[in-house]
Amino acid sequence: MPPREIEPTPNASWASLINHAKITRNEIRTALQQNFCKTAIVMTNDGCKIFSLGSTLNQTNQTLLSVDIPIHILSPQNKSTTHTQNSYAEIAELKLQPVFKQDPFRVTAPSAEFSLMCERQRSNVVNGLTEYHIQDGNMLLLAGDQVYKYCSNSNDLTTIPIGKCTSTQTIQMEVETIHGCSNQTPPPTTSNMRQSEPSSSSNYVSDAKICPINSNLIAYVLNKQVFIEHNGELLFSTKSSGEHISNGVPPYICMEELERFEGIWWSKSTQRLLYEQVDETVVEEVTFVINGSKPPAPMKYPRAGTGNATSTLRMIIINDKNQVVDVGLKVDLKTIYPSFEYITRAGFFADGKTVWVQLMNRSQRECVLVLIPETDFNIPNEVLLYQDKAAFSPIYSSTKYVSNNDCDYGTWVSPAGVILQNSTIVHKVTSDHWVNVNNAIVPLSFDNVQNPIYRFTYCIEQPFGSQLNLISAKIDRTGSIENHVQPLMEADHSICKSIQVKVDEKRKLVYYVANESHPTEWNVCVSSYASQTINSKRLTEKGLSFRYERSNSNLAVDFDIGFVCWITSCKKPHACRFYAFRYNKNHNGVCLPDATYVAEISIPGSPDPRALVPREQPEIHAYSSPITGVTHYAMVLKPDNFNANKKYPVLHYVYGGPGIQIVHNDFLTWVPFIKYTRLGYIVVMIDNRGSANRGEDFEKQISMTLGSVELTDQIEGITILNELIGNCMDMDRVIVHEIYKGAIAGGAVTDWKFYDTAYTERYMGYPVHDPLYYQSSILRLVDRLPNEPNRLMIIHGLLDENVHFSHCSQLIDFCNHRGKAYDLLIFPHERHGIRNAESAAYMDARMMFFMQKSLNEPEPSEW
Structure with a gap:
């Protein structure tokens, strides 16, 4: 076979690159634009509406939008449960309109x-x-x-x-x-x-x-x-x-690393x-x-190994005369759980008075679910009696309450049954590595208040997935707990930990998002907890993926009507869909709904999403790794006018985890990279060990060794991938890491001792063990960086409050002292992400200019 022709590395002028960056960024923004978000279904006196936040065409301010759901699409009795592109014309089009005529x-x-x-x-x-x-x-x-x-x-x-x-x-x-x-x-x-x-x-x-x-x-x-x-x-x-x-308000660390943004319930x-x-x-x-400007107010930021914020819970009680009491706990949370460091999730149990809270220790290797009765708050006795006189809460044994003025309010006897009297740990999860947080905790009502069993939906990590379960805790008169765990889905799938689980107690159904169709796809799913066997169903189509946002954990579902969600795939731009429910009992007598895609929701005048698909098309590849023995997934984008007989320069985009999965059957995953394929690069993305949503065995490989197996898997993966696609990648012209031709580091952590507590200590351990942290620091490897210019580019926002500029300045100092060349790009007014459109286009152009310089640079000769 004749040698392959080498496709030249791009060598465009700066002027043409900045123009290219602006044009492609506009195209990317148009293809990915989402004019509305945070949808919800609301029943009204007139029927059913969908609400959302968004802006109509030619408006910049976000407002409240709504649209009525027509009655005829709410009962899709004669429709198939699966709709393909061929049946697109049958789908109703619902147009959101501003609720207020004048904002x-x-x-x-x-x-x-x-x-x-x-x-x-x-x-x-x-x-x-x-x-x-x-x-x-x-x-x-x-x-x-x-x-x-x-x-x-x-x-x-x-x-x-x-x-x-x-x-x-x-x-x-x-x-x-x-x-x-x-x-x-x-x-x-x-x-x-x-x-x-x-x-x-x-x-x-x-x-x-x-x-x-x-x-x-x-x-x-x-x-x-x-x-x-x-x-x-x-x-x-x-x-x-x-x-x-x-x-x-939650502390910084809970918002940034535990994804809890609320502090009232x-x-x-x-x-x-x-x-x-x-x-x-x-x-x-x-x-x-x-430098030179007036300093703003300082920010609280806990570096690894330093002191965290301390939290407690308080309760406000309002009676029917609008009198208010604000009370704290009688006991410290550390008394209940001595290892307590983080409040990960909290709320009221279904009885309306008992508090539940999920607590985690500092190393995040242990997580407990705690029930706190109202008697463990400093609530005055007269308040308890006033609140409970009509219907006394069934959570105490017989108790005689005496008010602060020693007036006898009488003895109140609880219903028969065993009752929670003290704060109690009802479930504990431990790990040799770490426990992931999630939004799957939902308390369920008592089936029998005479014999109460405390039940929650709960996610438990498994070797090959993150499994949704129903956990039940029965407490006897001695305080002993009998636990039962009932799986609600298969153990080799993972729930989407960012999306809230929704429970329909009338039908005993649980709605959740999981990767049931494929490890690279998210699906809306439903499961019944009415029986001891797993009865679950995927409600959205295979080959499509539910799209979520970190800022919106809500799953917009009405148990009687249906649900609204954003759906996407690599070849389909994201679109907002309404799926209608139809209930049928299966052979086990369990009532699971069918979900029929009946309507698409958009804003009037917005472009047809099918017309926004760029001419490039990505490929998702699966391969078995000889090193790990498991299946890995990778995505490849080929350049315009790709010729299988040529070899192309490569941009190898690496995140590497943890907590992130970058290979997804999602339009958003690949479209931002067309700015490189349009210049003639092949773009590669690989999920290495440590990436999210593959279970404990896949994630734990990076425990205490950040930066080790990730690099091994990326190097192995790109080599295998090159063979899979016909050896069309020029392995001598790859941009990303030290062993590659060139590297670009943007907002990068250089020493884990300077990153925040929860994230760093989760993966690198607590207390901070200097030798382990040192092994995972790039600073110790500066001597191995290339000596030549045009091989390393460093990018950072000066106001980055997530990965501080001190990470960048340390790397700069080390490079300076060791005579290592680098290109430096600083954005004085930007944070961890570049928000300004002009700045973002400039960054793209600088990166592309650096890439072509690096790949066109001849190998240096020894002096």
């Missing part, structure tokens, strides 16, 4: 806190509405420092006068009764609200929720304090007893609010500043 929201410049929250959620900083919360047809709409209440049945919109009170000033005590404010001016309605001039505000509402049993009660978090309001009247607000103590059956109180006194402070 009533005041435009404010995004606050610093909001911008940082967007960084934690990996979302764009937007103007207008940023979030909404729905409860029984009522909505709270958040817009910067503004909160609005909207009723979908009456179309009434009112503004909430946040943080304002016209009468008494409240002072928080450990136990106190606080009367609501009076003489509050009624909130304006839509008719008397006007569009005001754009302004800026340092205020930021980070969360807002409606009380499930009283829509007149709302809670929100303003500037890291919890506020309770009733019909626009401020009832209560928390106060901090110290400069570094906050209420209702309403009870579903009582007027109680649970909230997190955080003390960051011992957490180190860091400042991100442009």
